[in-house]
Amino acid sequence: MIKTYIVTGASSGIGHQITLDLLKAGSQVGVIDVKSLPDDLKSAESEGRLIFHDGDCSNESDVKALVRKVRERWQRLDGLVNNAGFMIRKPIKDLSLEEWQKVLGTNLTSVFLFARETQTLLSKHKGSIINICSTRATQSEANTESYSATKGAILALTHSLAISLGPDIRVNCISPGWIDVRSEAEKKKEPLKRSDHEQHPVGRVGQPGDISSFVQFLFGDHSGFITGQEFVIDGGMSKKMIYEE
Numbered sequence: 001m002i003k004t005y006i007v008t009g010a011s012s013g014i015g016h017q018i019t020l021d022l023l024k025a026g027s028q029v030g031v032i033d034v035k036s037l038p039d040d041l042k043s044a045e046s047e048g049r050l051i052f053h054d055g056d057c058s059n060e061s062d063v064k065a066l067v068r069k070v071r072e073r074w075q076r077l078d079g080l081v082n083n084a085g086f087m088i089r090k091p092i093k094d095l096s097l098e099e100w101q102k103v104l105g106t107n108l109t110s111v112f113l114f115a116r117e118t119q120t121l122l123s124k125h126k127g128s129i130i131n132i133c134s135t136r137a138t139q140s141e142a143n144t145e146s147y148s149a150t151k152g153a154i155l156a157l158t159h160s161l162a163i164s165l166g167p168d169i170r171v172n173c174i175s176p177g178w179i180d181v182r183s184e185a186e187k188k189k190e191p192l193k194r195s196d197h198e199q200h201p202v203g204r205v206g207q208p209g210d211i212s213s214f215v216q217f218l219f220g221d222h223s224g225f226i227t228g229q230e231f232v233i234d235g236g237m238s239k240k241m242i243y244e245e
């Protein structure tokens with residue numbers, strides 16, 4: 001039996017790494033993104049191990065379309081990663097209602113839509129949902145209200161879904177800290193500073209693989225007693241006292 005997953009926002013960053021690692025482990029994956037599929041996922045698509053839906057995860061008909069394609073081709077679903085998300089950094093006085101709603105749609109409404117549309121398939125094989133949250137659910141920089149609001153809501157939605165969908169479906173969330181998701185060209189052009197790394201208790205900035213490896217654990221055979229939880233993966237940053245000297 002081949003394990004089957006859905007990942008939102010798989011064309012770059014954390015979702016891209018999660019998708020690569022699920023495919024490497026022999027799984028089949030359905031993905032949705034507003035950006036085109038990167039070259040390193042195209043071979044899986046031509047081998048029939050990946051379905052790419054070119055669409056918007058906040059759009060109900062796009063969500064239904066991807067879930068239908070997965071159901072028709074593979075008739076099963078073992079896990080869902082609600083990963084797609086973005087931030088608008090703007091003083092609240094300049095933030096339009098349209099911008100606020102766009103952030104809520106992509107980051108939060110998509111989690112509701114995918115959970116609802118996949119419930120029947122996921123419950124058949126005791127599947128699980130992983131929501132990608134953020135340490136910004138509980139800490140803030142100025143001018144990030146719409147993003148923080150969605151991440152705080154994902155934290156609550158995670159335990160709410162865990163209670164409603166259990167015991168058939170487990171639901172957890174991962175809160176990454178600073179994960180360097182830039183392209184190799186961008187990293188070369190502007191390398192991280194020594195202080196970027198050294199401020200972290202673990203001595204380095206995070207990489208997409210730090211999140212993906214935990215996704216593998218939560219989808220694996222040793223996490224069956226875990227649901228409704230938040231896992232903070234931030235190199236220890238949120239445990240530091242930050243009062244200025």
Ligand SMILES: NC(=O)c1ccc[n+]([C@@H]2O[C@H](COP(=O)([O-])OP(=O)(O)OC[C@H]3O[C@@H](n4cnc5c(N)ncnc54)[C@H](O)[C@@H]3O)[C@@H](O)[C@H]2O)c1
Pocket residue numbers: 008009010011012013014015032033034035055056057058083084085086106132133134135175176177178179180181
């Ligand atoms: N990188 C970090 O430091 C960090 C920290 C905490 C949380 N996160 C969270 O991790 C998740 C992934 O972020 P990332 O850093 O990899 O970002 P990213 O921008 O590299 O990747 C996000 C992907 O989601 C896609 N996407 C955006 N809007 C979409 C939509 N409406 N429908 C479908 N796809 C859409 C983008 O095209 C992109 O491919 C997000 O939820 C983000 O909030 C990231």
